[in-house]
Amino acid sequence: MSWMIFWCFSLSLSLSFTAACGCLQLTPPVVLSLLRRNQCFLNESLYIRESEEELAGLQITSCQLNSDMRVCIIGAGVIGLSTAQSIYQHFHSRITPLTIEVYADVFTPLTTSDGAAGFWQPYLYDKGNVQETKWNKETFDYLLSCLSSPDSVKMGIFLQSGYNLCTETAPDPSFKDAVLGFRQLTKRELDMFPGYSFGWFNTTLMIEGKTYLPWLMDWLKQRNVKFHQRKIGSFKELADSGADVIINCSGVRSGDLQPDPELQPARGQIIKVDAPWLKHWILTHDSSSGVYNSPYIIPGSRLVTVGGVFQVGNWSLQNSTVDHKNIWEAACKLEPSLQHARIVDDWTGLRPTRSKVRLVRETIRSGPTSFEVIHNYGHGGFGLTIHRGCAEEAARLFGQILEQKGLLAHSKSRL
Amino acid sequence: MKRVKVVVVGAGVVGLSTAVCVAETLPHCSVTVIAEKFSPDTTGDGAAGILLPREFPDIPLERQRRWFKESFDHLLAIADSPQASDAGVYLSSGYHIFKEIPCDKKPFWSEFVFGFRYMTDREMKRFPNHKFGQAFTTLKCECLSYLPWLEKRLRAVGGQIIREKVTDLHKLALNYDAIMNCSGLGSRFLVNDEEVYPVRGQMLKVSAPWLKNFIRDGDGNTYIYPGIRYVSIGGTRQANDWRLEVDEEDSEGILERCCRLEPSLRAAQVMGEWVGLRPSRANPRVERQYLHVQGRQVPLVHNHGHGSCGVTLSWGTALDALELLRQSLFEKPPQARL
Numbered sequence: 001m002s003w004m005i006f007w008c009f010s011l012s013l014s015l016s017f018t019a020a021c022g023c024l025q026l027t028p029p030v031v032l033s034l035l036r037r038n039q040c041f042l043n044e045s046l047y048i049r050e051s052e053e054e055l056a057g058l059q060i061t062s063c064q065l066n067s068d069m070r071v072c073i074i075g076a077g078v079i080g081l082s083t084a085q086s087i088y089q090h091f092h093s094r095i096t097p098l099t100i101e102v103y104a105d106v107f108t109p110l111t112t113s114d115g116a117a118g119f120w121q122p123y124l125y126d127k128g129n130v131q132e133t134k135w136n137k138e139t140f141d142y143l144l145s146c147l148s149s150p151d152s153v154k155m156g157i158f159l160q161s162g163y164n165l166c167t168e169t170a171p172d173p174s175f176k177d178a179v180l181g182f183r184q185l186t187k188r189e190l191d192m193f194p195g196y197s198f199g200w201f202n203t204t205l206m207i208e209g210k211t212y213l214p215w216l217m218d219w220l221k222q223r224n225v226k227f228h229q230r231k232i233g234s235f236k237e238l239a240d241s242g243a244d245v246i247i248n249c250s251g252v253r254s255g256d257l258q259p260d261p262e263l264q265p266a267r268g269q270i271i272k273v274d275a276p277w278l279k280h281w282i283l284t285h286d287s288s289s290g291v292y293n294s295p296y297i298i299p300g301s302r303l304v305t306v307g308g309v310f311q312v313g314n315w316s317l318q319n320s321t322v323d324h325k326n327i328w329e330a331a332c333k334l335e336p337s338l339q340h341a342r343i344v345d346d347w348t349g350l351r352p353t354r355s356k357v358r359l360v361r362e363t364i365r366s367g368p369t370s371f372e373v374i375h376n377y378g379h380g381g382f383g384l385t386i387h388r389g390c391a392e393e394a395a396r397l398f399g400q401i402l403e404q405k406g407l408l409a410h411s412k413s414r415l
Numbered sequence: 416m417k418r419v420k421v422v423v424v425g426a427g428v429v430g431l432s433t434a435v436c437v438a439e440t441l442p443h444c445s446v447t448v449i450a451e452k453f454s455p456d457t458t459g460d461g462a463a464g465i466l467l468p469r470e471f472p473d474i475p476l477e478r479q480r481r482w483f484k485e486s487f488d489h490l491l492a493i494a495d496s497p498q499a500s501d502a503g504v505y506l507s508s509g510y511h512i513f514k515e516i517p518c519d520k521k522p523f524w525s526e527f528v529f530g531f532r533y534m535t536d537r538e539m540k541r542f543p544n545h546k547f548g549q550a551f552t553t554l555k556c557e558c559l560s561y562l563p564w565l566e567k568r569l570r571a572v573g574g575q576i577i578r579e580k581v582t583d584l585h586k587l588a589l590n591y592d593a594i595m596n597c598s599g600l601g602s603r604f605l606v607n608d609e610e611v612y613p614v615r616g617q618m619l620k621v622s623a624p625w626l627k628n629f630i631r632d633g634d635g636n637t638y639i640y641p642g643i644r645y646v647s648i649g650g651t652r653q654a655n656d657w658r659l660e661v662d663e664e665d666s667e668g669i670l671e672r673c674c675r676l677e678p679s680l681r682a683a684q685v686m687g688e689w690v691g692l693r694p695s696r697a698n699p700r701v702e703r704q705y706l707h708v709q710g711r712q713v714p715l716v717h718n719h720g721h722g723s724c725g726v727t728l729s730w731g732t733a734l735d736a737l738e739l740l741r742q743s744l745f746e747k748p749p750q751a752r753l
Contacts, residue, residue: 148541153682158625161508161552180538181550189529189552192495201530201552203508203538203628277505277643279627280552301625337499 069095069407071398072238074257075249076104076227078113078209078387079376081216083247084225086391087398092223094408102220103238105231108213112251113383115270115349117298117305118156118208119281120385123291124164124173129356135389137178142388143205156211158301161203162281163189165196170285172200179204193334196284204281207384208300232257235364239371245401247374247394252352254377260358263378265350267314268292269323271306271331275341278304282334292351292381295330303344306331310381312353319346354378359390361397372401419444419749421740422591424581424605426450428459428558428725430597431565432733433718437595438572440737441744445573449587451580451601454562458599461618461689463640463647464556464726465507465629466490468524471698476523482731484527489730490554503560503643509629510534512548512676517633520547528553542676545632556726557643581605584715588708592749593740594715599694602719608700611720613692615656617665618649623683630676635723637672645686648673654695661688696720701732703739711750714743 071087073080084100092098108114120143122136143157152158163185164173176182180203190196217227232238235257238246250257252265276299284294292310299305309323324346332338354377362373376394379386402408421444423434430448438446454460468483470476493504512534525531534548542548566576581587584594584605596606603611623646631638640647651665666688674680699720706713718736721728 148678150678150681152679153625156625158627158679160627181532181535183530183532186530192491206625275500276624277500277503279505279507279641299627336495336497337505339497340500 068097068099069244069402070099070242071101071245071247072243073100073102073247073249074104074232074238075251075377076102076107076213076217077111077249077251078213078216078383079251079379079390080104080247080249081213081220082387082391083249083376083394084220085216086388086395087247088220088223088225090395090399091402095402100220100225101228101243102225103228103230103232105229107227107229108217109210111209111213112349112352113209113213115347116209116381116384117270117296117307118206118210118212118300118384119160119298119305120205120207121164121179121283122173122175122382122385123380124170124285126174132357132386133174135357135386135393136175136382138389138392139386140175140178140205143207147205151215154211155215156206156208156301158206159203160206160279160281160299161201162298163193163199163201163283165190165193165199165282165284167196167198167286167288169198176200176202193282206300209384211301212384235371235373236366239364239366239369243371245372245374245398247376247398249376251377251379251383252350254352254358254375260354260378262354263358264312264353265315266292266353266380267309267311267316267348267350268307268381269309269319269327269346269348271324271327271343272303272345272347273306273338273341273343275299275304275338277337278335284334295327295334297331297335297338304341306338310351315350317348317350319348351381352378352383353380357386357390359393359397361401374398374401419593419744420591421446421593421595422587423448423595423597424450424584424587425597425599425601425719426453426562426566426576427457427597427599428556428562428565428729429599429718429721429732430595431562431569432729433595433597433736434574435565435569435572436730436733436737437740438569438574441741444593445575446569447575447577447591448569449577449579449581451578453576453578454566455559457558457562458691458694459558459562459725461691462558462616462723462726463618463638463642463649464503464558464561465631465640466528466554466556466727467511467631468522468724468727469722470519470523473698478735480523480527482728482735483524485731485734486728487527487554490556494554498564501560502564503557505555505643506552507555507629507641508550508552508627509631510538510542510548510550511631511633512539512542512545513633514545516547520549525549525551544675555640555642558726560643561726584706585708588706588711588713588715589752592713592752593744594706594713595736595740596715596717597719597736599719599721599725600692602694602700602717606715606717608696608717608720610696610700612655612695613657614695614722615651615653615658615690615692616649616723617651617662617669617688617690618647619666619669619688620645620686621648621680621683622646622686623680625679626677632672632676637669637676639673639677639680646680646683648680657692659690659692661690693722694719694725695722699724699728699732701735701739703743705743705747709752711752712747713749714740714747716740716743
């Protein structure tokens, strides 16, 4: 280590800085304290490589030396994991070292994302939340591009076609241009579904949490993202332990960290069924009962997910026999062949419902200091549907934080 | 009341469909099915069972439309019922893609399947070597389930089954008042129909439960049909090839072509291979003649030569064959057998 310090001394004497960086003058005491604070030593080979190149140009930006950035993500559902991925993808080569850690008390296969059917479809109408429609489409396009990769099966991604059934004529849904082959149902098709007089057919993507989350965790682990099984009591707890930026992906329990009257659970219960002859999803929409409070049948890669209920304010994670009976009866009426299907399991999950997704930065004061929080929660019943768009937006917000801290170089001497 | 004894030769999808049609519609007839092979050893058992017709050159289009429509409607009613899983009948959507734009972009059967349309540009992006495609929803009817289900239906109305190879129709005619010949490829020998010839097809059964939509190349040589227990991928079309053994080169070719259309198949496990001989003919033969046996005129209704459209046309042609039988029993009521 001592030769490193000597080397830095000599470096500091011959360094000059570009004005664009607005960085500090590297005097020996400053260099020493920076080196002590930094994790640079741990990444010796990288440091040496960078610095040798730098030496040639005799220019270095303080970014490489003063960029110890520790990001702590709370939540290991699809939102937390994909946010970690986006941040890594955008910044791991621009910030060194970049430490990303994920804190959660629940991991796959026990998260809300794991129990969900894994069906890409936003709510029919975005009620003016055009950002959300944009993020949904971004996610669809991203997943579609992954479909042709050799990893598609390991990611749990595949195409499936199906029916959206309505009890009355309805305007085109928000996702009509995102999905493939969107069209209205013909009368002959509607004849198969008594009680429904209108609807659409399209091909969309499935993204099964039970497969996607382990794949994301592997991806992150391979890139040295650390996971901690722990329930976080407050943002301050993490800030005090050295987190520079906290990303709140705590889903339905975000209220425990910061009260949010707009965030409510929307309880859902599903039945997992063995019915491998079913090759289409069927979603029904009844304006009188509301979204997801109407039967749906969504075949997965192994089992079929049958639902649904959407009980706002209900925190119970227990399976209800009454809900089971209602769901089953309605689904069998919709799809008579289900009557002979083998029921495998019931599952209950709480959709983190909010009037709109909370995806914003917040600076929180803690005594004399402050820390940055990025909120990314409240994705209701469309977390898997919107995850990538939101993760990329969270990464963008993170980039803003880095810029404000002067940690991002605009001109890099190497390039 | 004297019962008219009808015998159906052949227990494939055409034979059993014909037998059930007769037994359920003509209460004064007793129906016996005689065959050498039963499910799971019939040609249909290995076929994917996708309802997708082709146009035959010499049969009036109206009749072909009726054959397909009646088959489709019959199976749709089953798919829509609690019986669907027992019978192995369900809806299947997918893509029919062409490397060159076909002359007939909108075939005669397009109005009978659901939602027939041309594929969008975005959908075609997945298939860079193909210029045109059709998307629709049709039915899939898996004989491994359907044939035993038809057999149950036959027995429920008093039908009988005999496991025996038939080689002489005249001898058979001694004991029956009418014969329905549904012997598929066997007709070549049984009734000396030289127009019947095999078209060999090899396929692989793979485990890929994430695949839900079918893909068929319009040239007929490459297809991916997701099924209940496995995905059927294929295929070959080798005319006058009687080999029932698996050909390794064919398997390699199938895997290579199918993986190109559907890359995720590379992760699929091969569960088995199968070869079937399509009972092909320029046109299916659904017509009636009479056998002269000991002074009696015994109607012989032919219902064979469906080629690759056995499942697809089974019910429609069975109804036609039933009508031919009904007509002949009316025109020439059976005389007492000696």
